[in-house]
Amino acid sequence: MFEFNIFAQDFLNISTVIPSTLALALLILLISIALGGVLAFIEQKRVFVLWKVSQLFRSFLRGTPLLVQLYLAFYCLPVVLQKAALLAYLPFNQNDFNPVYTVIVAYSVHFAVFQSEIIRGSFLSVGYGQIEAAQASGFSFFQTMRRIIIPQAIIEALPNFFNSYLSVIKSLSLAFLVGVVDILAKAKLESALNFRYLESYAAAATAYWLLCSIMTYILGIYEKLIRKRA
Amino acid sequence: MLALKNIRKSFNGTDVLKGISLKVNEGDVVTLIGPSGTGKTTLLRCVNFLEKPDEGEVQFSNFQLNYSHAKKKEILRLRRKSAMVFQQYHLFKNKTAIENVMEAQIVVQKKTKKEAYENSLELLNKVGLVEKKDYYPSQLSGGQQQRISIARALAIKPEILLFDEPTSALDPELVGEVLNVIDQIARTGATILLVTHEMSFAQSISTKVVFMDHGEIVEEGPPSQIFNHSNRLRTKEFLKHFTNNYQKTTSL
Numbered sequence: 032m033f034e035f036n037i038f039a040q041d042f043l044n045i046s047t048v049i050p051s052t053l054a055l056a057l058l059i060l061l062i063s064i065a066l067g068g069v070l071a072f073i074e075q076k077r078v079f080v081l082w083k084v085s086q087l088f089r090s091f092l093r094g095t096p097l098l099v100q101l102y103l104a105f106y107c108l109p110v111v112l113q114k115a116a117l118l119a120y121l122p123f124n125q126n127d128f129n130p131v132y133t134v135i136v137a138y139s140v141h142f143a144v145f146q147s148e149i150i151r152g153s154f155l156s157v158g159y160g161q162i163e164a165a166q167a168s169g170f171s172f173f174q175t176m177r178r179i180i181i182p183q184a185i186i187e188a189l190p191n192f193f194n195s196y197l198s199v200i201k202s203l204s205l206a207f208l209v210g211v212v213d214i215l216a217k218a219k220l221e222s223a224l225n226f227r228y229l230e231s232y233a234a235a236a237t238a239y240w241l242l243c244s245i246m247t248y249i250l251g252i253y254e255k256l257i258r259k260r261a
Numbered sequence: 262m263l264a265l266k267n268i269r270k271s272f273n274g275t276d277v278l279k280g281i282s283l284k285v286n287e288g289d290v291v292t293l294i295g296p297s298g299t300g301k302t303t304l305l306r307c308v309n310f311l312e313k314p315d316e317g318e319v320q321f322s323n324f325q326l327n328y329s330h331a332k333k334k335e336i337l338r339l340r341r342k343s344a345m346v347f348q349q350y351h352l353f354k355n356k357t358a359i360e361n362v363m364e365a366q367i368v369v370q371k372k373t374k375k376e377a378y379e380n381s382l383e384l385l386n387k388v389g390l391v392e393k394k395d396y397y398p399s400q401l402s403g404g405q406q407q408r409i410s411i412a413r414a415l416a417i418k419p420e421i422l423l424f425d426e427p428t429s430a431l432d433p434e435l436v437g438e439v440l441n442v443i444d445q446i447a448r449t450g451a452t453i454l455l456v457t458h459e460m461s462f463a464q465s466i467s468t469k470v471v472f473m474d475h476g477e478i479v480e481e482g483p484p485s486q487i488f489n490h491s492n493r494l495r496t497k498e499f500l501k502h503f504t505n506n507y508q509k510t511t512s513l
């Protein structure tokens with residue numbers, strides 16, 4: 032039956048990978064926000080040809096599972112980098128390539144599509160009236176952006192970015208399949224030693240759940256703070 | 262001083278402004294009246310290039326611009342000559358009342374924070390809202406927001422103040438406080454171009470009233486002429502709609 036001792040031991044062991052999982056997810060989140068910003072800009076401004084490419088890209092990323100994208104990246108990225116390195120006369124061995132880089136690339140690109148929509152929506156939420164008010168007072172485009180639009184867009188976007196952070200953390204459980212150890216992967220490794228599957232997966236579930244609850248609580252405080260203004 | 266010469270503007274092939282020429286002398290209060298959809302808002306928006314006129318010229322005391330070939334820099338200069346008060350206030354929602362008034366002084370006029378702050382306190386005092394200086398727009402009534410937006414407009418010391426129906430979005434009981442503030446500003450010698458449907462207010466505050474219809478100026482003159490002695494059919498027809506609440510809504 033369910034052995035609480037084993038569960039507790041598994042939970043402790045799993046806890047050791049929580050910081051690295053959080054850090055990896057944060058890195059992915061930040062890169063995906065930057066990429067998403069670029070995508071949003073390209074599509075909003077209809078940048079020559081690029082915006083068509085961006086739409087194709089978006090449609091592909093939304094139309095295929097993350098796991099498939101991860102496998103594609105896992106088999107393509109090292110080969111592509113190897114070829115690129117050859118051309119540039121750089122030393123590179125695809126067999127030494129750490130799969131964590133593959134995860135970072137695949138996930139950042141995958142989530143960039145969602146971030147670009149969050150960013151677009153948050154900019155639209157500022158409303159044209161305030162922009163015109165700034166322009167009528169003689170603000171330049173960049174002054175309007177920096178002083179009026181971006182500060183409000185960030186406040187609007189933050190809760191959504193926060194939710195994507197939680198999605199990234201949970202999605203990282205797939206990264207086990209290319210050999211990156213996160214919370215779920217750690218649980219699998221634990222149970223491989225003692226065959227106590229139920230305890231280790233329960234421990235993993237508890238770890239995810241706790242993380243998400245803590246973050247949701249923090250988000251709640253933030254939203255209460257900003258609601259005062261809006 | 263503001264002079265507009267032959268302003269033309271069309272939207273999708275419909276002529277909205279059909280060659281408007283208009284002069285507002287220093288210290289004058291010129292009121293634009295006319296039916297909805299006549300182009301009053303569009304005309305005000307053309308003055309500061311929120312709307313790009315197809316043709317026409319604008320002249321301030323020491324600045325002149327032909328709209329059909331305006332460069333970015335000139336547009337910025339043009340915009341710094343005037344200030345606009347919008348029907349829907351359009352305050353910056355992420356800033357407090359006093360920050361709204363300070364903002365353009367810091368960003369556009371490059372004043373120090375301290376200077377802008379002190380100047381803004383004075384302006385908030387003028388519109389009677391010093392005690393609300395740290396409130397966000399969402400915490401203020403419509404009338405209060407509009408008074409803040411008037412203070413914001415005054416802050417850049419414009420050559421002319423443009424008001425586009427500043428009381429039309431307000432509950433009736435809040436109209437008076439805003440008209441009071443505008444009246445007080447007019448008394449200090451500010452140059453004003455105002456669009457309003459508050460006819461009794463227009464009559465008492467204006468040095469000149471301009472009646473517009475279908476993108477054209479039909480008639481202009483001192484308020485007594487337009488309101489009491491007009492012999493133009495279109496003007497009289499239009500004013501008939503207001504005779505009922507004409508005397509009643511004396512808001513001052």
Ligand SMILES: Nc1ncnc2c1ncn2[C@@H]1O[C@H](COP(=O)(O)OP(=O)(O)O)[C@@H](O)[C@H]1O
Binds near residue numbers: 277296299301
């Ligand atoms: N951005 C726009 N695009 C298309 N038509 C517009 C636009 N702005 C105004 N119009 C049209 O121009 C006419 C004049 O509008 P407006 O200047 O708002 O009139 P007023 O302020 O006198 O009520 C209206 O018929 C309106 O529909």
Ligand SMILES: [Mg+2]
Binds near residue numbers: 302303426
């Ligand atoms: Mg209008």
